[in-house]
Amino acid sequence: MTEHENEGAAPGWEAIDAALAPLYADQTPKHYGTIISARLGGDDPLDGISAYRRTTPRPHWHFVTYGFSELYAKESNDPAYSGFGFELTFRLADDGRDEEPPTWALNFLQNLARYVFRTGNVFLAGHHMHLNGPIALEHDTGIVAIAFVEDPELPAIDTPHGRVEFLQIVGLTEDELQALKRWSSSQALEAMAPALPLFVTDLHRASLLNDSAIARTLEAGSAREGASTGRIYTDRLAWSRKKRLLRGTQTVVTIGARQVEELTALLPLRLPFGKEFELIGDAVVVAFEPADAEGVGEDGERLTVSLTADACRALAATLRPKAGEYAVPGVDGLIFEVVPTEIRDAEGKVVQTIG
Incomplete structure (x- = not known):
């Protein structure tokens, strides 16, 4: 002592x-x-x-x-x-x-x-x-x-x-x-x-x-x-929605490149098994849920993306851990914006940039 x-x-x-x-x-x-x-x-x-x-x-x-x-x-x-x-x-x-x-x-x-x-x-x-x-x-x-x-x-x-x-x-x-x-x-x-x-x-x-x-x-x-991991946390997460003339609402989800590999690996091991999955940021949540039809809804700072099994697989096959914009095949108006992620050591120094 x-x-x-x-x-x-x-x-x-x-x-x-x-x-x-x-x-x-x-x-x-x-x-x-x-x-x-x-x-x-x-x-x-x-x-x-x-x-x-x-x-x-x-x-x-x-x-x-x-x-x-x-x-x-x-x-x-x-x-x-x-x-x-x-x-x-x-x-x-x-x-x-x-x-x-x-x-x-x-x-x-x-x-x-x-x-x-x-x-x-x-x-x-x-x-x-x-x-x-x-x-x-x-x-x-x-x-x-x-x-x-x-x-x-x-x-x-x-x-x-x-x-x-x-x-x-x-x-x-x-x-x-x-x-x-x-x-x-x-x-x-x-x-x-x-x-x-x-x-x-x-x-x-x-x-x-x-x-x-x-x-x-x-x-x-x-x-x-399937996967027991039902959520991942990230400090690079945001979403926005805007109405488009004659084309419905466009939803943009911004995510760090580091989380893309986890997201694309885990989604097909959650939604087809009837399990939800969440991305949790500092101020917002993006939730993915299994459904019979694709859709996007919002409730406060929470965005819910409903995906069929086919749409889930399409999203997983489309996203890449590289900066850019990715449209999900078969899901109209849903865009993922991937931004670079900086990995820092215990002293705060950048040791790796992903994306």
């Missing part, structure tokens, strides 16, 4: 320690406390991160956070959950030679905490997130995204301040992330689990889709059930 905490004054912290004790009774973790926590005006939301060294099923560091839950006193209004209701864990492959875990992993966990504390958005098992670049900027790695699973060794606990779940971060390659989106996160991760014992993240591994058996399982699940 950090120096300002008194013995016995942190029942939430002690509950986490008690959950870890059966796994690590004979090990004192490397612990990295925050000098000035965010509660006291500092920049780090987490009060601490512990790292345990493991040798099985392969050498790795097992990180556990302290700070998403209520460590000292009950402050939230929800009696069922402590704080945000979870702590994060992260298992990172290690060759066993370093005495200390890598600093980037500690900073990564604090950055995830900053996102949660700033937005109020919580993580749940099955959630996934693109990182807009390598998980570790100074490493040559294909791990560019993460998903969340229940830590296979740490079940949820009931603390004096409410329930706390241990959500483990799983590093993913780009194509693995897309495979999760095209089916079900939980089922896709279950299919990957035999190749990822305890879901240890290895910066140097190749994509699991190189394994033909795993790839076939993921493709079959997607073809059989």
Whole structure:
């Protein structure tokens, strides 16, 4: 604990320690406390991160956070959950030679905490997130995204301040992330689990889709059930409608090039299965719904595009992640304007422009 905490004054912290004790009774973790926590005006939301060294099923560091839950006193209004209701864990492959875990992993966990504390958005098992670049900027790695699973060794606990779940971060390659989106996160991760014992993240591994058996399982699940991903978020989204003389209303949907590939991949795995799909922007929503006839409607800032299965496939075949205007065959008056998307790193520097 950090120096300002008194013995016995942190029942939430002690509950986490008690959950870890059966796994690590004979090990004192490397612990990295925050000098000035965010509660006291500092920049780090987490009060601490512990790292345990493991040798099985392969050498790795097992990180556990302290700070998403209520460590000292009950402050939230929800009696069922402590704080945000979870702590994060992260298992990172290690060759066993370093005495200390890598600093980037500690900073990564604090950055995830900053996102949660700033937005109020919580993580749940099955959630996934693109990182807009390598998980570790100074490493040559294909791990560019993460998903969340229940830590296979740490079940949820009931603390004096409410329930706390241990959500483990799983590093993913780009194509693995897309495979999760095209089916079900939980089922896709279950299919990957035999190749990822305890879901240890290895910066140097190749994509699991190189394994033909795993790839076939993921493709079959997607073809059989469609995609569970029902929405994607984008900061480049707008729509407008204008009446045309003798030709009806024209609708223009403006979307960033980065989201085009996701949209065209997921729409055919949603609408033909009777499932809606949403693009969610900062101020507007564009919803796609399956229908027997094409149509466009608006309700406030929400635009609803109704598509038949044929029109859905036509849209997916027409749009490209390249700047320009695209008319949807068979859907009169519907135009998609694709604009370039800038990908920025954690420091805000543009590292890639799509479209």
